[in-house]
Amino acid sequence: MPSETTSAAPRVEPAAPNLFLTVFPSIMLPMFMAAVDQTIVATALPAIAGSLGNVERVSWIVVSYLVATTIAAPVYGRLGDALGRKKMMYVALAVFVAASVLCAMSRSVLMLTAARLLQGAGGGGLMTLSQALIAEAVPPRQRGKYQGYLSGMYASAATFGPVAGGYLTQHFGWHSVFMVNVPLGALATALVMRLPSNPVRGGQFRFDVLGTVFFTGFIAPVLLAMERAQHIDLAAVPMVAALLVIAVVSLVLLIRQEQRCADPLLPIQLFRQAGIWRTDTMAACVAGQTVALVSFLPMYLQVVRGATTAHSGVLLLPLTLGVAIGSFCCGRIIAATGRTAILPSIGLTVSAAMLLSLAAFAPSLSTSTIIGMLALASACTGTAMPVVQMTVQTVAGPRFLGAAAASVQFSRSVGASFGTALVGAVLFAVLTTRDAETASMFAGIVQRGPVALEALSAAQRLVVRDEIADAFRAAFLTIGCFTTGGMLLAWWLPVRRI
Secondary structure, three states, X not given: OOOOEEXXXXXXXXOOOOHHHHHHHHHHHHHHHHHHOOOOOHXXXXXXXXXXXXXXXXXXXXXXXXXXXXXXXXXXXXXXXXXXXXXXXXXXXXXXXXXXXXXXXXXXXXXXXXXXXXXXXXXXXXXXXXXXXXXXXXXXXXXXXXXXXXXXXXXXXXXXXXXXHHHHHXXXXXXXXXXXXXXXXXXXXXXXXXXXXXXXXXXXXXXXXXXXXXXXXXXXXXXXXXXXXXXXXXXXXXXXXXXXXXXHHHHXXXXXXXXXXOOOOOOHHHHOOHHHHHHHHHHHHHHHHHHHHHHHHHHHHHHHOOOOHHHHHHHHHHHXXXXXXXXXXXXXXXXXXXXXXXXXXXXXXXXXXXXXXXXXXXXXXXXXXXXXXXXXXXXXXXXXXXXXXXXXXXXXXXXXXXXXXXXXXXXXXXXXXXXXXXXXXXXXXXXXXXXXXXXXXXHHHHHHOHHHHOOOOHHHHHHHHHHHHHHHHHHHHHHHHHHHHHHXXXXXXXXXXX
């Protein structure tokens, strides 16, 4: 474990008493809007498919937003560093709200997908700039408290989104899922106006167009390949392989471009620092654990434990609340003590122990015990959320706050996609080695839900459930390995105090 080091951030006067009321609402609402739009569409998809048709392409509506937010994050990060973060927040809000209107006006899935790409281009800016503005406006020690609030809010948005989407779609139609962003965007703009305007760096700035092109050529194929892999379709293997080849070539070109560019999109010197790359990798591991768990746990509860769709949704609430509580408490502890990395070091150790225990003992445990263990694991995982942003912002310094915040954003996106795809592949591989018919049935469950089991007899369903239950032990082991990776990185973070 590295020796304990403190940040090199300049000493700042304590925050003013009214700083919370001035800063947090102004930053929270834009980030909440962008975070909710990652999940709010999920419950509206059946209505959208029924209205616009083209059911086989309806998943593009979700994937396009994820791809665009990931690509937009470093773009807004660098532009915010150079031109002013408050100014770029106005741009991101304008793009996001205008794209929301276009989404509501869409008359085809293709048009809606294009509008969601534009909406994601705004949403990526909202999330990245919110994190950077916190670091710009709040003294280093107090950032932990605010990052805890933001991380808890972000986790809550994952649960709130589908609920809000279902309510709005049922009572006002699917168009309202997007139009609700118009009044929220107006309120967010008014709140952002309250933030102080800080001076930006002087001198010329040339935006790295080639770097952006190569970064897009890297990230888009990676995320699309991971999305295709989640469908567990062997026919998609050639397409996935081709996408990954494009990604590797683009990555090589991106690195060469960033090394010789005066104002790179992704400053290479930033990512050479241990405090940055270790923290970003930890963020990817944590995102892989969290998203894979939320993606596959409902299937486990419904197929193996016999829970209804509604009940499985309720059983996910302790996990979401756990992350929010862990983030909130961690932020308060950092603000009081200045200690950072020790919290996720211990938290991820406990979380890994819980998940690896499930891999060993899940079949013999009750559903309530499993949910309790996962809630504890989620709360402990939540301790990593505020520490990630605080560490990269401290190491990067004021000049690269936006780039640092963006690095966390796209690390989480790639980690979440990779984690979900890998866990799905592990489940399918384990089932295939035992019974190809069960593996085929599992692929049907992934695409259509537990309704795919209804054609089987009671005896066949029991056999399939037992085999899938056993395969989920491998899934819990894989998720636990992600957490273990994050735990090891947390123990080796160089910044231990703020």
